[in-house]
Amino acid sequence: xxxxxxxxxxxxxxxxxxxxxxxxxxxxxxxxxxxxxxxxxxxxxxxxxxxxxxxxxxxxxxxxxxx
Amino acid sequence: xxxxxxxxxxxxxxxxxxxxxxxxxxxxxxxxxxxxxxxxxxxxxxxxxxxxxxxxxxxxxxxxxxx
Amino acid sequence: xxxxxxxxxxxxxxxxxxxxxxxxxxxxxxxxxxxxxxxxxxxxxxxxxxxxxxxxxxxxxxxxxxx
Amino acid sequence: xxxxxxxxxxxxxxxxxxxxxxxxxxxxxxxxxxxxxxxxxxxxxxxxxxxxxxxxxxxxxxxxxxx
Amino acid sequence: xxxxxxxxxxxxxxxxxxxxxxxxxxxxxxxxxxxxxxxxxxxxxxxxxxxxxxxxxxxxxxxxxxx
Amino acid sequence: xxxxxxxxxxxxxxxxxxxxxxxxxxxxxxxxxxxxxxxxxxxxxxxxxxxxxxxxxxxxxxxxxxx
Numbered sequence: 001x002x003x004x005x006x007x008x009x010x011x012x013x014x015x016x017x018x019x020x021x022x023x024x025x026x027x028x029x030x031x032x033x034x035x036x037x038x039x040x041x042x043x044x045x046x047x048x049x050x051x052x053x054x055x056x057x058x059x060x061x062x063x064x065x066x067x
Numbered sequence: 068x069x070x071x072x073x074x075x076x077x078x079x080x081x082x083x084x085x086x087x088x089x090x091x092x093x094x095x096x097x098x099x100x101x102x103x104x105x106x107x108x109x110x111x112x113x114x115x116x117x118x119x120x121x122x123x124x125x126x127x128x129x130x131x132x133x134x
Numbered sequence: 135x136x137x138x139x140x141x142x143x144x145x146x147x148x149x150x151x152x153x154x155x156x157x158x159x160x161x162x163x164x165x166x167x168x169x170x171x172x173x174x175x176x177x178x179x180x181x182x183x184x185x186x187x188x189x190x191x192x193x194x195x196x197x198x199x200x201x
Numbered sequence: 202x203x204x205x206x207x208x209x210x211x212x213x214x215x216x217x218x219x220x221x222x223x224x225x226x227x228x229x230x231x232x233x234x235x236x237x238x239x240x241x242x243x244x245x246x247x248x249x250x251x252x253x254x255x256x257x258x259x260x261x262x263x264x265x266x267x268x
Numbered sequence: 269x270x271x272x273x274x275x276x277x278x279x280x281x282x283x284x285x286x287x288x289x290x291x292x293x294x295x296x297x298x299x300x301x302x303x304x305x306x307x308x309x310x311x312x313x314x315x316x317x318x319x320x321x322x323x324x325x326x327x328x329x330x331x332x333x334x335x
Numbered sequence: 336x337x338x339x340x341x342x343x344x345x346x347x348x349x350x351x352x353x354x355x356x357x358x359x360x361x362x363x364x365x366x367x368x369x370x371x372x373x374x375x376x377x378x379x380x381x382x383x384x385x386x387x388x389x390x391x392x393x394x395x396x397x398x399x400x401x402x
Binding site for chain 2 (some may be wrong): 009048
Binding site (some may be wrong): 169 | 232238249258260264267
């Protein structure tokens with residue numbers, strides 16, 4: 001499967017905090033920290049846990065620039 | 068100014084392509100490539116050009132995970 | 135590759151309109167029409183054209199409800 | 202009221218899971234499954250429940266393509 | 269039609285710039301300026317023009333906070 | 336720091352509701368109500384509380400129009 005988004009950042013999960021509906025993942029992207037909120041259902045379905053090597057996907061239209 | 072998003076990735080602009088309304092920026096994030104689409108008006112207002120050191124901002128709710 | 139989003143709608147591309155930076159795709163999702171804007175660079179990279187069977191991906195946090 | 206987004210998918214709510222702040226809705230879109238996260242406040246305000254016929258709204262800029 | 273998002277800001281269109289695919293709208297929201305990018309197809313379909321009184325809709329998950 | 340988004344609405348926090356992962360903020364934007372969902376971690380990190388004068392940030396690509 002090929003994706004339209006080129007924003008596929010290799011990352012490692014540093015931490016996952018979950019409640020019933022939502023989970024917050026802290027990611028390490030080449031030494032920089034990034035945060036993702038996804039459903040706890042998806043965390044369980046993918047079997048995500050701290051230490052996993054994953055890919056962070058972001059649509060280009062969601063990326064702002066600060067200078 | 069302090070932002071609610073922790074997703075502030077240091078990046079360098081590799082390339083900017085623009086038409087009248089939209090611009091596409093290719094970013095280098097620690098060796099990984101990332102793409103951002105913002106208005107050409109914002110590119111001009113910030114004076115963005117290839118080579119600039121910038122920060123890429125992404126709201127945590129926009130970050131998906133692939134494994 | 136497994137994705138955190140469960141929103142993977144099988145669709146067929148009905149039409150693509152492009153300018154230099156952005157493209158607008160009209161999709162047929164089981165008889166319902168859906169629209170996607172992605173970069174023209176991604177349209178070319180994936181070789182997308184009218185008639186293609188594709189999957190439309192949407193993060194759950196981007197789906198609103200009207201009643 | 203007329204909306205700028207053409208992405209208005211007729212759907213039926215299959216399931217709602219809620220905690221204090223966020224709710225996760227599983228939708229049936231013509232036989233395909235779709236997921237939406239909205240606030241529990243909005244679920245209550247609209248009186249949403251399993252079985253309801255609703256419309257799922259998505260801005261075109263939030264729709265990615267996989268091939 | 270009732271929407272899940274409570275973010276419905278009354279606004280007036282100050283300016284519209286369009287190219288073939290995308291349009292940029294500058295809005296006046298009670299004296300504050302706001303910008304929206306939608307497809308030119310939607311601008312034409314809704315017959316939007318400078319001076320129109322409209323409603324700007326934003327999903328709560330897309331609103332960041334700066335302090 | 337200069338941001339690519341021009342959508343910076345001055346607002347006052349009217350109310351914050353939190354659970355472990357997500358918080359919902361009700362904002363007053365010049366007399367109009369707006370809602371934001373951010374992580375509870377960010378609410379705590381910024382020390383946000385009812386009554387605070389803040390800025391609501393929204394990327395232009397996330398703003399829909401209703402007429």
